[in-house]
Amino acid sequence: MPAALIDHAAGIETQDLHAWFDRLHVLRGITLRAAPRRVTAIIGPSGCGKSTFLRCLNRMHELVLGSRSSGRVLLDSQDIYAPAVDPVLIRRRVGMVFQKPNPFPTMSIYDNVAAGLRLAGERDRRRLDETVERSLRAAALWDEVKDRLAKSGTSLSGGQQQRLCIARALAVSPEVLLMDEPASALDPSATLKIEELARELAAQITIVIVTHNMQEAARVSDFTGFFLSGEMVEYGATDQIFTRPRDRRTEDYITGRFG
Amino acid sequence: MDLSYVRRRWTNRAMAVLTFLCTVVVLAPLFFILFFLARTGLSALNLDFFTHLPGPAGEPGGGMANAIVGTLVLVGLAALLGVPVGVLGGMFLAEFPGSRLGHAVRLFADVMNGMPSIVMGLFAYTLLVLPLRHFSALAGGVALGVMLIPTVMRTTEEIVRLVPQSLREASLALGIPQWKTLLWIVLPAAAAGIVTGVMVGLARIAGETAPLLFTAFGNRFWNWDLLQPIAALPLQIFAYAISPFDDWHRQAWAGALVLVAIVLAINVAARYFAGRQARLR
Numbered sequence: 001m002p003a004a005l006i007d008h009a010a011g012i013e014t015q016d017l018h019a020w021f022d023r024l025h026v027l028r029g030i031t032l033r034a035a036p037r038r039v040t041a042i043i044g045p046s047g048c049g050k051s052t053f054l055r056c057l058n059r060m061h062e063l064v065l066g067s068r069s070s071g072r073v074l075l076d077s078q079d080i081y082a083p084a085v086d087p088v089l090i091r092r093r094v095g096m097v098f099q100k101p102n103p104f105p106t107m108s109i110y111d112n113v114a115a116g117l118r119l120a121g122e123r124d125r126r127r128l129d130e131t132v133e134r135s136l137r138a139a140a141l142w143d144e145v146k147d148r149l150a151k152s153g154t155s156l157s158g159g160q161q162q163r164l165c166i167a168r169a170l171a172v173s174p175e176v177l178l179m180d181e182p183a184s185a186l187d188p189s190a191t192l193k194i195e196e197l198a199r200e201l202a203a204q205i206t207i208v209i210v211t212h213n214m215q216e217a218a219r220v221s222d223f224t225g226f227f228l229s230g231e232m233v234e235y236g237a238t239d240q241i242f243t244r245p246r247d248r249r250t251e252d253y254i255t256g257r258f259g
Numbered sequence: 260m261d262l263s264y265v266r267r268r269w270t271n272r273a274m275a276v277l278t279f280l281c282t283v284v285v286l287a288p289l290f291f292i293l294f295f296l297a298r299t300g301l302s303a304l305n306l307d308f309f310t311h312l313p314g315p316a317g318e319p320g321g322g323m324a325n326a327i328v329g330t331l332v333l334v335g336l337a338a339l340l341g342v343p344v345g346v347l348g349g350m351f352l353a354e355f356p357g358s359r360l361g362h363a364v365r366l367f368a369d370v371m372n373g374m375p376s377i378v379m380g381l382f383a384y385t386l387l388v389l390p391l392r393h394f395s396a397l398a399g400g401v402a403l404g405v406m407l408i409p410t411v412m413r414t415t416e417e418i419v420r421l422v423p424q425s426l427r428e429a430s431l432a433l434g435i436p437q438w439k440t441l442l443w444i445v446l447p448a449a450a451a452g453i454v455t456g457v458m459v460g461l462a463r464i465a466g467e468t469a470p471l472l473f474t475a476f477g478n479r480f481w482n483w484d485l486l487q488p489i490a491a492l493p494l495q496i497f498a499y500a501i502s503p504f505d506d507w508h509r510q511a512w513a514g515a516l517v518l519v520a521i522v523l524a525i526n527v528a529a530r531y532f533a534g535r536q537a538r539l540r
Contacts, residue, residue, distance in 0.1 A: 058432060060428065060431065060432060063428070063431065065357065088434050088435075088436050089434065090434075091431065091432055091433065091434040092433070092434030093434075095432065095433070096428075096432035098425060098428065098429065098432075100425060102423075102425040102426060102428070102429040103429075104426065104429065104430070104444060104448075105426070105448060106447040106448055106450075115430070115433065115435070115443075115444075116433035116434065116435065119430075119433075119435045119439050119443055120434065120435070165429070168429075168433065169432070169433065172433060172434060
C-alpha cells in the first residue's frame with residue numbers, strides 16, 4: 001500500500017460533453033460518471049476521442065489552438081467549466097500522466113517531484129522533503145531512487161520515468177488522476193508495475209485511464225467505457241463489459257474483430 | 260560501356276571539383292585575413308598595447324587599453340538592453356505564434372536585421388546624442404543594443420519553438436500557470452540555445468564601427484562616465500588606419516587582431532553552449 005496520500009472522495013462526471021478541433025466533431029455527447037476511489041477505463045480504437053475526453057476533464061483540451069467544447073464536467077458536483085472557475089486550480093485537483101514519460105529535463109528527480117508545489121509557492125524545505133518522499137513512495141519509486149535524488153530525471157529508465165511523472169502528479173495531492181495510455185511506451189514488466197500502481201492508488205483517489213490495450217483495461221479497472229467515433233457505445237462494470245457485453249459493437253471490438 | 264553512364268560519371272567528377280573550388284574561394288579570404296592580421300599585428304602586440312593609453316600623435320609607443328575596455332563596456336551596455344528585450348520578445352513570438360502583434364513584430368525584426376548599421380547609429384544619435392548635447396557611451400550602447408534585439412529575438416523564437424509541447428503540457432497539467440511554465444520550465448530547457456544566440460549576436464556587434472561613429476565617438480583617454488564619449492576598438496582602428504604615421508598603422512593591425520580574437524573567443528563559447536543544447540534534447 002502506498003503511504004497515506006490525502007484521501008479524497010471526489011468523483012468526476014460529464015454530462016452531454018461535446019468537443020471539437022476546429023470543425024472536426026470528436027466527442028458527441030458523452031455522459032459518464034467516474035466513481036470516487038475507483039479505476040475507470042476508457043477503451044476504443046485510435047481516433048475514437050478517448051484522449052480528447054480525458055483532456056476535457058482537466059481543461060487541457062482548450063489549450064489546443066482552435067479547440068472547443070460544450071456540456072458539463074462536474075468535479076465533486078462543481079462544474080469545472082463554469083465562468084468563474086480558474087483552469088489552473090482545476091488542474092491542481094485533477095492531475096494527469098501522459099502517454100510518453102515527460103520529466104522536466106533540466107531538473108533533478110527531487111526537483112521534478114517538488115516542481116508543482118514549489119511553483120505554487122511552497123518554500124518550507126521540510127514540507128517539500130516530506131511530500132517528495134511520500135509521493136515517490138506512493139509511486140513505488142522511492143526505494144530505487146532514494147540515494148540519487150539529485151540525479152537528472154532523464155537518467156532513469158522509461159518505466160521509472162513514468163513512475164516519476166506519477167509521483168510528480170501525486171505531489172500536489174490531486175483528487176482525480178487522469179492516465180493517458182500511461183504504459184503504451186513501456187516494456188511488459190514496466191507496464192505491469194504501472195498497472196499495479198494504478199490499482200493501489202485507487203484506494204485513495206479516483207483514476208480515469210485511457211488505453212487501447214484491452215487486457216490492461218480488464219486488469220486494472222473497476223468500470224469500463226467503450227468509445228467509438230466520439231460516442232460512448234457502452235459503459236458498465238469491467239467484468240460485465242468483457243464477459244457479457246450488451247452491444248454488438250463492443251463484443252466485436254473486445255474479441256478483436258476490428259480496431 | 261554505356262555512353263550515358265560515362266557522361267554521368269564525368270558530370271559527377273566535374274561537379275565535385277566545382278564544389279571544392281567554391282569552398283576554397285569562400286575560405287581563402289578568411290585565411291588571407293587571418294594570416295595578414297597575425298603577420299602584421301603580432302609585431303606590434305606587446306604588454307604596453309594592453310595596458311597603456313594611446314601615445315601623442317606621431318610618437319611611437321602607447322597602447323589601446325582604453326579602447327579594449329571601451330569595447331567591452333559598449334558590448335555590455337548593448338547586452339543589458341538587447342538581451343532582455345530580445346529574449347522576452349522571442350518567447351512571445353514562439354508562444355503566441357498566431358497573434359497579429361506577433362506577425363508585426365516578426366516582420367519588423369526581420370526588417371531591422373537587414374537595416375544598415377549606420378542607420379542604427381543615426382537612430383541613437385537622434386534619440387540620445389541630440390537631446391543630451393554630447394556623444395556618450397550610453398548612446399553607443401543603445402545603438403549596438405538595438406542592433407542586437409532582432410538577432411536575439413529570432414534565435415530565441417526558433418529555440419523556444421523546439422522545446423517539446425509535451426514539456427509545457429506536463430507543467431500546465433500540474434496546475435502551474437502559463438507564465439510560470441514559460442519562465443521556469445520552458446526557458447531553462449531552451450537556455451543553452453538562447454545563450455548561443457546571444458553570443459553570436461554579441462560577436463557580431465562587437466566589431467561594428469558605423470553605429471559608433473557619432474554615438475560613442477571615441478576617446479583618447481580613460482572614461483568611466485557613461486554619459487561621456489568612450490573609446491572602442493573599431494573606432495580606434497579606423498582612426499589609426501587613416502592616420503599618416505607608420506607606428507599607428509602597425510597598432511591598427513594589432514587592434515584588428517585583438518578584435519578578431521575577441522570575436523573568435525565569443526564564437527567558440529557559443530559553439531560550446533550550442534553543443535550543450537543539443538545534448539539536452
